[in-house]
Amino acid sequence: MPHRRILSLWFPRLGAERLIRVEPHLGDVPFAIMEEQGPAQVLSSVSEAAAKLGLYSGQPLRDAHAQCADLITRPRAAHREADFLGALHRWAGRFSPWVSSEPPDALVIDLTGCAHLFGGEAALAKQVTQDCADLGLTARLGIADTLGAAWALARYSAQQVGSHRSGDAIDQEARATRSRAGKRRHWERGGTAPGVAAASPSQSRIAPVGQTWSAIGSLPVAALRLEPHTRDQLNRLGLRRISDLLGQPRAGLARRFGRGMVDRLDQAIGSAPEPISPAPPPERFAVRLSFPDPIGLASDVEAALERMLGPLCDKLRTKARGARVMRLEAHRCDGQMCWQTVTGAVASADPQRLRTLLAMKIEALDAGPGIDMLRLEAVQHEPIQARTMAGHAEAAAHGQRRQNQGAALEDLLGRLGARVGMEAITRLHPGASHIPEKGAQVLAAAWSEPAEDWPKSATPRPVLLWPPEPVAGGDGPTPPPRFRWRGRDFSCLQASGPERIAPEWWLDDPAWRSGPRDYWRVETDRGDRLWLFYAHGAALSPGWFCQGSFA
Numbered sequence: 001m002p003h004r005r006i007l008s009l010w011f012p013r014l015g016a017e018r019l020i021r022v023e024p025h026l027g028d029v030p031f032a033i034m035e036e037q038g039p040a041q042v043l044s045s046v047s048e049a050a051a052k053l054g055l056y057s058g059q060p061l062r063d064a065h066a067q068c069a070d071l072i073t074r075p076r077a078a079h080r081e082a083d084f085l086g087a088l089h090r091w092a093g094r095f096s097p098w099v100s101s102e103p104p105d106a107l108v109i110d111l112t113g114c115a116h117l118f119g120g121e122a123a124l125a126k127q128v129t130q131d132c133a134d135l136g137l138t139a140r141l142g143i144a145d146t147l148g149a150a151w152a153l154a155r156y157s158a159q160q161v162g163s164h165r166s167g168d169a170i171d172q173e174a175r176a177t178r179s180r181a182g183k184r185r186h187w188e189r190g191g192t193a194p195g196v197a198a199a200s201p202s203q204s205r206i207a208p209v210g211q212t213w214s215a216i217g218s219l220p221v222a223a224l225r226l227e228p229h230t231r232d233q234l235n236r237l238g239l240r241r242i243s244d245l246l247g248q249p250r251a252g253l254a255r256r257f258g259r260g261m262v263d264r265l266d267q268a269i270g271s272a273p274e275p276i277s278p279a280p281p282p283e284r285f286a287v288r289l290s291f292p293d294p295i296g297l298a299s300d301v302e303a304a305l306e307r308m309l310g311p312l313c314d315k316l317r318t319k320a321r322g323a324r325v326m327r328l329e330a331h332r333c334d335g336q337m338c339w340q341t342v343t344g345a346v347a348s349a350d351p352q353r354l355r356t357l358l359a360m361k362i363e364a365l366d367a368g369p370g371i372d373m374l375r376l377e378a379v380q381h382e383p384i385q386a387r388t389m390a391g392h393a394e395a396a397a398h399g400q401r402r403q404n405q406g407a408a409l410e411d412l413l414g415r416l417g418a419r420v421g422m423e424a425i426t427r428l429h430p431g432a433s434h435i436p437e438k439g440a441q442v443l444a445a446a447w448s449e450p451a452e453d454w455p456k457s458a459t460p461r462p463v464l465l466w467p468p469e470p471v472a473g474g475d476g477p478t479p480p481p482r483f484r485w486r487g488r489d490f491s492c493l494q495a496s497g498p499e500r501i502a503p504e505w506w507l508d509d510p511a512w513r514s515g516p517r518d519y520w521r522v523e524t525d526r527g528d529r530l531w532l533f534y535a536h537g538a539a540l541s542p543g544w545f546c547q548g549s550f551a
Contacts, residue, residue, distance in 0.1 A: 003112070003145065003209050003210070004110070004112050004145060004146075005110075005111045005112050005115065005121070005143060005144075005145065005209070006108065006109070006110060006111065006143070006144060006145070006146060006147045006149075006150040006276070007095075007108070007109040007110075007111050007124075007125075007128075007141055007142070007143045007150060008102075008106065008107075008108055008109075008141065008142045008143075008147065008150035008151045008153070008154040009092070009106060009107040009108070009109065009128065009139060009140075009141050009154070010105065010106045010139065010140045010141070010154045010155055011088070011105045011106065011132075011137055011138065011139055012057075012105065012138060012140060013045055013046065013047060013048065013051075013137075013138045014045060014081060014084070014085065014104070014105040014137070015033040015044055015045030015076060015081050015104075015105075016031055016032060016033050016045040016046055016047040016050075017045075017047070017136055017137050017138065018080070018081060018084045019031075019033070019074055020047060020136065021135075021136050026047065026072065027047060027048075027049070027136075028049065029049060029070065029072055030047065030049050030050040030053055030055065030068050030070055030071045030072065031046070031047040031049065031050055031071070031072045031073075031074075032044075032045065032046040032047065032050050032055060032064065032071060032072075032073050032074075033045040033046075033073070033074055033075075033076045034061050034073045034074070034075060034076065035075070035076040035078075040060060040061075041060070041061040041062075042058055042059060042060055042061060043055060043056070043057055043058065043059045043060075043061065043064055043073075044057060044058075044076050045057060045076075045105075048138065050068065050071065053067065053068050054067060055067065055068060055071070061073070078104070081104055081105075082103060082104070085101055085103065085104065085105070085107075086101070088107060089101050089107060089279065091131075092107050092109055093281075095109055095111070095114060095118070095124065095127075095128065096109045096110055096111055096114045097278075098110035098112075098276065098278050099278050099279075100276045100277055100278045100279065101279060106151075106154075108147060108150075108276055110276055110278075111124070111143065121143050121206055122206065125141055125143060125205070125206060128141060129141070140154045140155065140205070141154050141205060142154035142155075142157060142205045142206075142207075143205065143206045143207065144206075144207035144212055144215060144216075145207065145209065145210065145212050145270055146212060146267060146268060146269070146270045146274065147267070147274045147276060148224065148225065148264065148267040148268030148269075148274060149207055149212045149215060149216050149268050149269070149270075150207075151223075151225065152216050152219050152223030152224065152225075152242075152268060153205045153206075153207060153215065153216065153219075154205065155223065156219045156220055156222065156223040157205045157219065212268070212269055212270055213246065213269055216242050216268060216269075217241065217242050217243035217246065218241055218242075218243065219241065219242050220240060220241060220242075221234045221235070221239060221240060221241065221242060221244075221245065223242065223268075224242065224245075224261070224264045224265055224268055225264055226260075226261055226264060227260070230257050230258070230260075230261055233256075233257065234257070242265075242268070245265055246265075246269075250262055253265075283319060283321070283381070284377070285312060285315050285316055285319075285321070285323070285377065285378040285381060286312070286375060286376065286377035286378070287308045287311050287312045287315075287375070287376050288308075288373055288374065288375040288376070289304050289307060289308050289373065289374050289375075290372065290373045291304075291371070291372060291373065293370075294332075294333045294369065294370020294371055294372055295367070295370060295371050296367040296368075296369075296370050296371060298362050298363060301330075301362050301365065301371070301374065302359060302362060304374050305328075305355055305358055305359070305362075305374075305376070306355065308374065308376045309351040309354055309355055309358075309376070310351055312376055312378065313349045313350065313351045313354070316349040316378065316381065317349045320383055320384060320385070321347070321349065321378075321381045321382065321383055321384065322346070322347030322348045322349045322381060322382055322383075322384035323344065323347060323348060323349065323354060323378035323380075323381050324343065324344055324346075324347045324378075324380045324381060324382050325341060325342070325343050325344075325378070325379040325380035326341070326342050326343075326344070326354060326357070326358060326376065326377070326378060326379065327339055327340075327341050327376070327377045327378075327379045328340050328341075328342075328358055328361060328365070328374070328375075328376055329374065329375040329376075329377070330365050330366075330367065330371045330373075330374055331371065331372055331373040331374070331375065332367065332368045332369060332370060332371055332372065333368075333369055333370045333371070333372045334368055334369050336368060338365055338366045338368075340361035340362075340364050340365060341361075341379065342357045342358055342360070342361050342418050343414075343417055343418075343422045343446070344357055344410075344414045344417075344446075345410045345411075345413035345414040345417060345422070345445070345446045346410045346414075346446070347381065347382035347383075347384055348384075349384065353411060353414070356411065356414070356415065357414050357415070357418050358376075360415065360418045360419065361418065409450075413425055413445055413446060417446060422444070422445075422446045423444060425444070425445040425446065426442045426443060426444055426445055427442075427443055427444075427445045427448060427450065427451075428440045428441070428442060428443075428451070429441050429443050429448065429451045430451055430454050433504070434501065435501070435503075435504065435509075435512070436461065436465060436501070436547065436548070437465060437467075437511075439461070459497075459499050459519075459521075460521070460550070461548075462529075462531045462547075462548030462549055462550045463548075463549065463550060463551045464548055464549045465547060465548045466547065466548065467511070467547070468511070468533070468545035468546070468547045469485065469486070469545060469546050469547075470543065470544070470545055471483050471484070471485045471532060471543075471544040471545055471546050472484040472485070472544075473544050474544070475542075475543075477498075477518055477534045477536075479492055479495040479497075479520050479522055479532065480492065480544065483532075483544065485530075485546050488526070490524040490525065490526060490528070490530075491524060491525040492522050492523075492524060493523045493524060493525055494522070494523045495520050495521065495522045495523075496520065496521045497518065497519055497520035497521055498518035498519060498520055498534075499518070499519045499520075500516055500517070500518050500519075501516065501517050501519060501533075502516045503515070503516070514535035514536070514537055514542070515535060515536045515537055516536050517533040517534065517535050517536070518533060518534045518536075519531060519532070519533040519547075520532050520533065520534075521550065528549060529549060529550035529551075530546050530548070530549055530550075531546065531547050531548035531549065531550065532544055532545065532546050532547075533545055533547060
């Protein structure tokens with residue numbers, strides 16, 4: 001069995017370089033990503049130009065602006081950085097099928113049995129570095145027998161070991177001891193250990209097989225992924241390098257610094273296991289069809305869809321999934337590609353329902369000189385469950401009728417959505433409020449179910465509602481016999497009411513600062529049935545207003 005080999009790939013400027021790929025001009029100026037940490041704003045990622053000026057991640061934003069007045073910042077979008085790291089996760093799959101993410105800016109690749117396919121570990125590391133440079137990313141990598149050692153080599157292989165104080169720790173000792181400080185060897189005071197050649201960065205980050213101890217022994221104790229307070233305590237005791245810990249009794253280290261520090265040390269040298277859990281690959285459902293000769297007629301594309309939808313829906317049903325968003329790609333013989341996307345009202349694995357929606361997008365495809373290949377993919381899919389009708393014959397027949405009616409409505413929504421957009425089709429649902437204008441909420445029809453039971457009111461509600469409009473009439477709470485509204489004069493023939501509606505006292509709604517309202521249903525001489533109310537004027541002047549109209 002081959003020896004286990006782990007590659008740790010770290011992107012120290014992932015956040016900044018992600019935006020530089022979108023806005024290339026940011027790469028020529030000092031640029032940084034800032035985020036809020038409690039009440040303070042700090043830098044989460046800096047560009048190479050900003051790093052050359054001394055800026056670093058974790059630096060307060062005020063200090064950064066004082067140090068570099070020309071600094072350009074952008075707010076951090078953690079979800080976009082996570083999506084970008086996911087794209088790099090898929091790219092890293094070309095080197096090994098065993099890839100795991102280390103949010104927010106690192107990947108772990110298990111190279112066991114894969115390095116020889118690229119000419120060895122050194123050649124693979126060179127290929128990874130070149131690919132990252134082509135992507136415009138700064139990358140540091142480390143290869144070792146364990147994940148902890150590879151993590152340490154990727155981040156600390158080029159870092160010098162220093163003291164936690166402004167001078168050497170020997171300066172804090174007694175005078176008699178300090179007088180002999182010059183006789184001490186430099187590596188005992190934090191310098192480079194003897195026998196470690198000044199190798200190139202690429203060579204120093206690859207630990208030979210079975211030599212994990214010697215590869216990470218000269219690195220600082222921070223390379224063990226320790227907590228900051230533990231790292232500071234070790235530095236105060238003069239334990240600055242990992243080699244200083246390897247010779248110490250484990251029981252004493254565990255009593256003084258806790259079991260976590262000992263576990264990190266054992267994981268780095270391979271005495272304790274540290275498994276890698278790769279993310280499962282996303283389920284993809286796609287089919288393609290190539291043609292011996294280019295096609296360009298709509299009828300040919302429809303015939304191709306008939307052949308492609310069957311296998312695609314079989315794959316979806318096997319996984320109990322239904323396609324919500326479909327993407328049809330047409331690869332032309334001139335090397336160009338055009339596509340169309342269609343969204344269904346519900347997720348479905350029925351070829352006929354999907355074919356109806358896709359047929360509406362065929363005319364929008366630009367065939368150009370001819371189409372060599374068609375590719376159909378379920379871009380967004382959802383789990384679906386088979387419906388089983390059970391019970392008495394009457395109940396089963398009633399349920400079947402409701403199912404057929406629901407399917408017809410869903411097909412109608414899908415066809416309308418393919419033409420005007422699925423977001424443009426909405427439906428009303430009852431709202432949890434006694435305020436008239438909040439009695440219904442607008443939801444997207446494709447992502448909601450029809451409301452079955454609407455709350456019944458003791459008094460009828462108007463068909464049309466609008467914001468309250470002032471009415472010129474009487475001053476009292478009784479409906480005026482004559483009033484003027486929208487530039488027209490009305491006479492009140494009959495009025496029914498009042499219905500008092502109080503505002504929501506737990507909310508400060510500017511539209512309801514007039515206090516309680518008395519609503520009346522008024523029939524006028526012009527045939528209009530209006531919904532008038534009298535505002536009693538808690539914070540504003542009282543008066544009459546019109547808010548709706550009955551059928």
